[in-house]
Amino acid sequence: MPGATQTDLVGVCLAAGAGSRLMPLTLERPKVLCPVGGRPLLSWALDALVGVVEEVVVNVHHHPAMMLEYLSWAVDTERAGGGPTMQFWRSFHGQRHERPVVSSLRSLGSLVGAARSPDVSGMPAGTGAPSPTIQVVASVEGPDALGTAGALANLARHLDGRSVLAVNADSVFDADLADVVAAWDGERPLVAHGGRDGFRPGVPVVASITPWSAIEALPQSPSGLFGHLWRDAHAEGRLQSVQLDSPVLDCGTPASYLAANLALFGGATSVEVGQVDATGAGDIARDNPGDTVEPHEGVTRSVLWSGARVGPGERLDGAVRTSDGRTVLVRPVPSAPW
Structure with a gap:
């Protein structure tokens, strides 16, 4: 059945990456908490999912204490598109960034979607309409980060037959994810990407939909969606590719x-x-x-x-x-x- 309802899909913010190419900035914060446009990258991804799905899971590995504190702040605060104060960030100064020893799942509460930042260089402004909410769950990965495929496999019990709408939390994009969901054929894996040359290695991926049948086959170990699903599916004509005509930063x-x-x-x-x-x-x-x-x-x-x-x-x-x-x-x- 084409498309999906909010309850058919669970949102996943892929946010556990090390951000090694962004060093030395990521010595201080995880990549997804580095500010872009005046607020942490992760907030852009979370807001993109609000109103599209009812629940989002954020996977966490690097800087886990900071990530969990930020998510707790986000569900408890009228964010208005912003971020925590400087006192929040300075409270982590000098702390060792221990990595998780074991995996765990934590329900954090309900996040109110923030209006988008005012129109800057083509990014749309918020309408001022009341914002919907989304339930936030943190998936702490340990002792190793599980990658984009392992992260979904690790959530299999929690997903309980539901498919996943995953968003890369390390970029800023101007695409309506509701349109991506509406375009899904309901069966094949889907990749929504920027660029002008179609799906290929290195294309800027904005979001993906992984059906439950494919999640069941993913390894619960560090692994990537490209190598374990997308590459073969694309070669065999089983990958639905959606090219987005909008900026991806x-x-x-x-x-x-x-x-x-x-x-x-x-x-x-x-x-x-x-x-x-x-x-x-x-x-x-x-x-x-x-x-x-x-x-x-x-x-x-x-x-x-x-x-x-x-x-x-x-x-x-x-x-x-x-x-x-x-x-x-x-x-x-x-x-x-x-």
């Missing part, structure tokens, strides 16, 4: 991460919700994630994380300044990807 490297932020703010400096200590210019609080703020006359084309400090007379261009004071320079400074 990859954030896998410092250069692409900076480019994504610049795209969402029209080339201006992106400031995470919270406060930036711009010594000599006063502290600046960002109440609205769509605001464009130049916190210091010497800061251009950069990203400032919550709690980042900018000294008097300091100049930053094409840089990422983190909450803990790390500075990552990107050369050449990238242009916006669209």
Whole structure:
């Protein structure tokens, strides 16, 4: 039966990756909690699933304490599209990031969908209509991260016959996942992707639907969906490919991460919700994630994380300044990807 209802599908935010290509930023936070457009990447993925499915499972491995605290904050807070304060992030300063020893499943509560950020470089604004909710469950993976295929197999008992709508939580996209679900034929695995050349290795995958029959056959060990399902299904004509005619912002490297932020703010400096200590210019609080703020006359084309400090007379261009004071320079400074 084409398409699916909200109860037929469980949403999964794939958020357990190490983010090794984004180092050294991921020494401080997991990749999906690095801010893009003023808020953590993960919040974009969660909001995309609200109203499409009734439940979302977020898989967790790297920085588990921070991830679980963020998810707990998200279900308890009127987010309005933003993120935690700088005090939240600074509370993890100096902590060792222990990895989970065993796998576990935790129900965290109900998350209210946030309106999208105001229109910036083609990304649509929220309508102001009441937001639906979604139940959030954390799937803590240990002792190893299970990859995109192992993560779904690990959830088999919880899924109990339901199929999965999975979203990669490490990119920002402008696609309505309800349209993706409506396009599904109800039988084959589906991959929704960006790009102009059809499905192939390396294509930017936005979302996928894995039917229960395929989940049952996946290994409960570290493994990927491409190698264990998509490649053979594509070769045999059993993969439903949906090409999305909308922007997809990859954030896998410092250069692409900076480019994504610049795209969402029209080339201006992106400031995470919270406060930036711009010594000599006063502290600046960002109440609205769509605001464009130049916190210091010497800061251009950069990203400032919550709690980042900018000294008097300091100049930053094409840089990422983190909450803990790390500075990552990107050369050449990238242009916006669209």
